[in-house]
Amino acid sequence: MVTSSAPGKVYLFGEHAVVYGEPAVPCAIERRARVTAEEIDEGLVVHAEDLKLDGFTVEYTGDSTDLPDVDAAKPLLEASMGYINEAVTQVRDAAGAPDAGFEIWIESDIPLGAGLGSSAAVAVAAIDAGCRELGVELDPEDIADRAYQVEAAVQDGEASRADTFCSAMGGAVRVEGDDCRRVGGVEHLPFVIGYDGGAGDTGALVAGVRALRGEYDFAADTVGAIGDIVREGESVLGTGDTETLGELMNFNHGLLAALGVSSRSLDTMVWAARDAGAVGAKLTGAGGGGCIVALDETDAALTALRYTPGCDEAFRAALDTEGVRAE
Numbered sequence: 001m002v003t004s005s006a007p008g009k010v011y012l013f014g015e016h017a018v019v020y021g022e023p024a025v026p027c028a029i030e031r032r033a034r035v036t037a038e039e040i041d042e043g044l045v046v047h048a049e050d051l052k053l054d055g056f057t058v059e060y061t062g063d064s065t066d067l068p069d070v071d072a073a074k075p076l077l078e079a080s081m082g083y084i085n086e087a088v089t090q091v092r093d094a095a096g097a098p099d100a101g102f103e104i105w106i107e108s109d110i111p112l113g114a115g116l117g118s119s120a121a122v123a124v125a126a127i128d129a130g131c132r133e134l135g136v137e138l139d140p141e142d143i144a145d146r147a148y149q150v151e152a153a154v155q156d157g158e159a160s161r162a163d164t165f166c167s168a169m170g171g172a173v174r175v176e177g178d179d180c181r182r183v184g185g186v187e188h189l190p191f192v193i194g195y196d197g198g199a200g201d202t203g204a205l206v207a208g209v210r211a212l213r214g215e216y217d218f219a220a221d222t223v224g225a226i227g228d229i230v231r232e233g234e235s236v237l238g239t240g241d242t243e244t245l246g247e248l249m250n251f252n253h254g255l256l257a258a259l260g261v262s263s264r265s266l267d268t269m270v271w272a273a274r275d276a277g278a279v280g281a282k283l284t285g286a287g288g289g290g291c292i293v294a295l296d297e298t299d300a301a302l303t304a305l306r307y308t309p310g311c312d313e314a315f316r317a318a319l320d321t322e323g324v325r326a327e
């Protein structure tokens with residue numbers, strides 16, 4: 001039996017636009033998903049106690065014909081099981097063991113569906129644990145690539161390599177299409193996270209941006225302008241110029257809001273952090289609900305968020321320079 005863990009992430013810049021080939025800079029954070037895998041004779045048994053669907057805790061056998069006995073919509077359950085099912089498919093493929101059976105336990109500090117990349121962290125940790133259990137060591141780039149295949153399969157092709165590459169490698173990364181690399185020289189960023197307790201539907205939000213982009217040239221230009229922000233941001237990343245990073249994050253949030261992926265609670269948390277003196281604040285990930293990320297060296301934004309109606313939880317999340325690892 002082996003356990004692997006992988007970090008969640010925040011987007012400093014570039015979510016959504018990265019789906020259309022613009023660059024993005026996600027940063028791994030010290031909140032992890034841990035996956036334990038044990039080889040069994042056949043089939044797949046998954047214990048995912050954090051996976052709450054409308055209040056149910058799900059423990060399922062990973063055969064989609066054998067859905068757990070809970071009162072939740074079948075597509076929702078199938079999508080939820082999809083990340084682990086697809087990760088196991090990748091493990092069997094990598095190990096050349098199409099019939100390998102697994103019992104899998106998932107435990108995670110990353111809120112689900114909130115823009116902190118829980119799906120990528122679970123996929124990355126599951127692939128690493130499953131492969132090591134079968135005696136196969138993949139390097140982090142291969143794990144990232146296979147975890148991307150998982151997200152692409154579950155999200156009907158609507159996924160970038162950003163979350164999975166970031167979770168596998170750790171630190172700050174830059175992703176532009178298939179070109180994925182680590183960004184050197186970034187050791188510390190004073191991230192503060194505000195979480196509204198909710199979640200966004202990544203697939204629907206991506207589809208909404210795709211539709212707007214098709215309908216209006218200025219929406220396509222907005223996506224391109226997010227790419228310009230990323231290119232500008234890269235030039236100051238690692239220089240210690242937090243003020244400029246913050247200003248660019250604020251601009252990025254405005255453009256994401258224009259594309260329709262913010263929400264009242266995300267905007268409220270963004271303004272609470274800014275009013276408290278954060279140098280910048282934006283939503284992170286797909287949006288619609290979930291988390292914002294602010295930059296603040298002091299405790300002011302953290303404290304303000306804790307007193308902000310609609311903010312369920314606020315916490316610091318240090319940059320995690322380590323990606324996937326054996327536990």
Ligand SMILES: Nc1ncnc2c1ncn2[C@@H]1O[C@H](COP(=O)(O)OP(=O)(O)O)[C@@H](O)[C@H]1O
Pocket residue numbers: 033048049050051079080081082083106107108111112113114115116117118119120122200201202285286
């Ligand atoms: N702890 C967990 N246990 C099982 N599945 C998880 C866990 N965390 C995340 N997932 C899977 O990832 C999905 C959320 O991914 P997604 O909608 O992309 O949001 P995000 O990646 O921003 O958290 C969940 O619905 C579930 O399928």
Ligand SMILES: C[C@@](O)(CCOP(=O)(O)O)CC(=O)O
Pocket residue numbers: 014015016017018019113114115116117118119158159160161162163202206284285286287
């Ligand atoms: C909207 C998007 O750019 C980021 C989604 O991030 P998250 O799953 O909400 O953490 C989609 C993607 O890059 O796959």
Ligand SMILES: [Mg+2]
Pocket residue numbers: 117118119120163202
């Ligand atoms: Mg995700």
